[in-house]
Amino acid sequence: MATATDTGTRTLVSRVQLNRPHGRVIYWSALVLTLVIFTLVFLGPLYMMVTGGLKTTQEAIQDPPTYYPHHVAASTYQTAxxxxxxxxxxxxxxxxxxxxxxxxxxxxxxxxxxxxxxxxxxxxxxxxxxxxxxxxxxxxxxxxxxxxxxxxxxxxxxxxxxxxxxxxxxxxxxxxxxxxxxxxxxxxxxxxxxxxxxxxxxxxxxxxxxxxxxxxxxxxxxxxxxxxxxxxxxxxxxxxxxxxxxxxxxxxxxxxxxxxxxxxxxxxxxxxxxxxxxxxxxxxxxxxxxxxxxxxx
Missing domain, CATH: 1.10.3720.10 (MetI-like)
Known part of the structure; x- marks a missing residue:
């Protein structure tokens, strides 16, 4: 019954490979890496936009840009x-x-x-x-x-x-x-x-x-x-x-x-x-x- 279930379900990684120790490590490593990359790609610009509004004017135009506000200016949002x-x-x-x-x-x-x-x-x-x-x-x-x-x-x-x-x-x-x-x-x-x-x-x-x-x-x-x-x-x-x-x-x-x-x-x-x-x-x-x-x- 288990064999019929395994062959009937088609996935990118078979259940047999997933049950192996190395296969499980590779699978979860690839999944986590993919999720992290896509999260950075989609949420990175939003993070820079939100934190950019918390920076001072000098820090906002600094090159290269900073990844977090060194001096938080929360009043910037009220000013905007x-x-x-x-x-x-x-x-x-x-x-x-x-x-x-x-x-x-x-x-x-x-x-x-x-x-x-x-x-x-x-x-x-x-x-x-x-x-x-x-x-x-x-x-x-x-x-x-x-x-x-x-x-x-x-x-x-x-x-x-x-x-x-x-x-x-x-x-x-x-x-x-x-x-x-x-x-x-x-x-x-x-x-x-x-x-x-x-x-x-x-x-x-x-x-x-x-x-x-x-x-x-x-x-x-x-x-x-x-x-x-x-x-x-x-x-x-x-x-x-x-x-x-x-x-x-x-x-x-x-x-x-x-x-x-x-x-x-x-x-x-x-x-x-x-x-x-x-x-x-x-x-x-x-x-x-x-x-x-x-x-x-």
Missing amino acids: WTQLNLAKLLLNTLLYAFGALFFQLILDISAAYAFSKLRPALGNVLLGAMLSTLMIPAMVLIVPQYITAISLPFIHVNLLNTPWAIWIPGVASAFNIYLLKRFFDSIPQELLDAASIDGAGPLRTLWSIVLPMSRPIVSVVSIFALVAVWKDFLWPLLVEPDPTKQTLNAGIYSLSQGVPENVLIAASAISAAPTILFFLFFQRNIMAGLTAGSLKG
């Missing part, structure tokens, strides 16, 4: 918060992020539901064309998007210095629509047919049956939408020229003239903290939503 008006920039970012989330959920859920369950004519062609846009680099779209924001087609409205300049370009996300469609595909059609027999229309079916079952993937899409606005830099800098209306990243850059290096590093750490905490709190939802709907049956 007040001098760069991070409270205002944070409120702006929250407004743009949750506004984009609201409009994106309405459009993306509707589009994914139509592609998955309503099956419109040429739906696969439209979905393929939409997914093909993922192959276009985002930088290529900056100029046409900016021209569109200056003069919105048909109504010729200038969206600069308004939240709509950030909300509208991010409304339709091909990646999020694809994620939602894949999850909706896993919902049994029998449930929708039963709702239709009971007299429920497509909108009632979406609201009462599909959405309650889709909370994991909706959570993931929501997180992606929020993080996309939060980490964006170039687009908010272009369409929100007024520093008082910019997001955290763009506002820190616009207000950085004459600001000491350690204060800028502290401001960058403050701007990165919400997304890191957001992921730590909702990482289980992210993993569950990404795997939900991947298997049928």
Whole structure:
């Protein structure tokens, strides 16, 4: 029985090799070394950013850099918060992020539901064309998007210095629509047919049956939408020229003239903290939503 189990389970290192003394030492040494290297690669920049905000100005610009603050200046974070008006920039970012989330959920859920369950004519062609846009680099779209924001087609409205300049370009996300469609595909059609027999229309079916079952993937899409606005830099800098209306990243850059290096590093750490905490709190939802709907049956 043991032999059948060992041969039936395919792994990088066989169980027989793992039970040998040298094999076990090599395995655990390689595992620990890999974990340490990846930890340093991913957490090293975050550590340098956080500790850089605790250094004095002279130490922050020192070359070669120090690996820890020799003279801790904890007041640097308070200075960054007040001098760069991070409270205002944070409120702006929250407004743009949750506004984009609201409009994106309405459009993306509707589009994914139509592609998955309503099956419109040429739906696969439209979905393929939409997914093909993922192959276009985002930088290529900056100029046409900016021209569109200056003069919105048909109504010729200038969206600069308004939240709509950030909300509208991010409304339709091909990646999020694809994620939602894949999850909706896993919902049994029998449930929708039963709702239709009971007299429920497509909108009632979406609201009462599909959405309650889709909370994991909706959570993931929501997180992606929020993080996309939060980490964006170039687009908010272009369409929100007024520093008082910019997001955290763009506002820190616009207000950085004459600001000491350690204060800028502290401001960058403050701007990165919400997304890191957001992921730590909702990482289980992210993993569950990404795997939900991947298997049928």
